[in-house]
Amino acid sequence: MENNNITEEENLEGPIQDPSSDDLYEHFRFVAQKGQQPLRVDKYLMNYIENATRNKIQQAAKDGNIHVNDAPVKSNYKVKPNDVVTVLFEHPPYELLLVPEDIPIDVVYEDDAVLVVNKPPGMVVHPGHGNYSGTLINALTFHFENLPNNSSNRPGLVHRIDKDTSGLLVVAKTEEAMTHLAKQFFNKTTEREYVALVWGDVKEETGTIEGNIGRHPKNRLQNTVFYGDDADKGKVAVTHYKIIEQIGYVTLLSCRLETGRTHQIRVHLKYIGHTLFNDERYGGDKILKGTTFTKYKQFVDNCFKVLPRQALHARTLGFVHPTTGEMMRFEAPIPEDIEQCIEKWRSYSKNSTS
Template sequence: METTEFQVTTTERLDKLVADAVATVSRSQAKLAIEAGQITVDGATVKPKDKPKVGATIRVSLPDPEPLDLTPEDIPLEIVYEDADVLVVNKPQGMVVHPAPGHPNHTLVNALLYHSPLSQINGTLRPGIVHRIDKDTSGLLMVAKNDHAHQSLSAQLQAKTNLREYVAIVHGNIKEEDGVIRAPLGRSPKDRKKQAIVADGRPAVTHFRVLERYGTYTLIACRLETGRTHQIRVHMAYINHPVAGDPLYGPKKTLKGAGQFLHARELGFKQPTTGEELVFTAPVPENFAKAVRHLRQQAGLPVDKAI
């Protein structure tokens, strides 16, 4: 049983107070816990919508989480490259990278474990995972098969010597040919599920260049200098050009399709043992290509050229 206590400092709904105060609990989880009597105010059970008085003591007593299933699963993988040290996979849109509460199995890690041994530096929940991409982002991911490879790839990420380029469709017409966004990122103080530009956040740098313009949308390439959570999505929204289809940071009226139009197209790094420079490219998925063809047709541009 995990127990947390804190005092109320502002007048808000109880479920929101708990979600804001306890990083591991979402608002919907808080609501269920309150209804189950696992959260009390000054020792009394209350309702999720109740607003405790300032100074009241909230006690959160949650059962220990069930262990996540890391069973290898025979899930098809698109392996772009493999050697004794590393795997490069083209992750489909909609696949979660590693198990977590809410996504205990059917993840990329489950599929990788069925295919190959993985490094254990990240522990049992994220074996082999050196960097991540969001569930609804498609594209290239490098995976370490042993600890030596993991240390090498992680060092390259820290030194900013590897190559990570994405393509995205964003809202609006970007007038500049290219640009650099430098804005620190951290958890949003208003919504724990979001990242935001915050003064005391971690440094984050995104380089972008325009590939095509469609009037109300722009096709861009982005290169990451840093790799923060949701970095491209937050940075593009920050300059008023959110990624099309982004459910967190973009407008509801957007391009038709499943998930955001963001794809990790190019990945480069040094092979951990030989030092050879390796660069890989993955074409955008069909739903992305279809959206580009539609936008090109509307803008009077050649429809079938490569993206």
């Protein structure tokens, strides 16, 4: 999900107030694809809205909060190609009701224009559906006053990383810095390197993965690479990788982003057959390589317990300082949970080959 240089999750929850409704605020908007088969609107929305239950959706329809093409519909309405489906409520989206929270921030660098932070795993970058508190933005607005809003009304935010990805983010402290940094991300002149532990023995020492990325047509919580007759769908995405270390049935990679698409590294690595280790959303939380031995299964389960998230860390970040023009580069060490998992694999690999 991507919008305006922000490259983690596309915002289908919009801050737009619908002028055609009586003080109703638009929380979600979806446009049905051209190939959409007739499908009840409650089932349709179940595929799109994370954490929503069918009962809640049906109640929203009963209350007149689900509209198709600007008119309220019942939950049995059949969605057709190009229908515009919106969910409206009397209150603004919760992410617009931003409450500053005293949450510690790991500040790597700070001056009058920019802030570089090392985000821990498990922290959502900004409020959104299902995550209205405890986010990095809640913390930033507590510790720093007058952060500039980006075009999505998110204070200081220039780019983002997934909830369960750890690592570096740059935050703008002034309007000038916001504009300057956003332009760098748009022009792909920033330097971003991630460390990824993936399933399987990657054969090529270095490589480039190219393939347009867009929303998965069947699983709306995933993105996918389009290829073959659909190759021109989605948005252009390019990831460069090189092997850091091969460790038995997994490989440690350095990945550099040329573009910044939703879940780009996660989707591209799955596309080439090397899903991120313990990436639940993309199937990496199952044993994808290795033996059928019970002891091996126990070993992998122990690795999952040590690292209860996808093995992805934004290790380095480089950008031109918006005021001084100096090229700045920062590095955040691989966090302990990923290091412990790597050490377990090293030990297993060594003992299984000796």
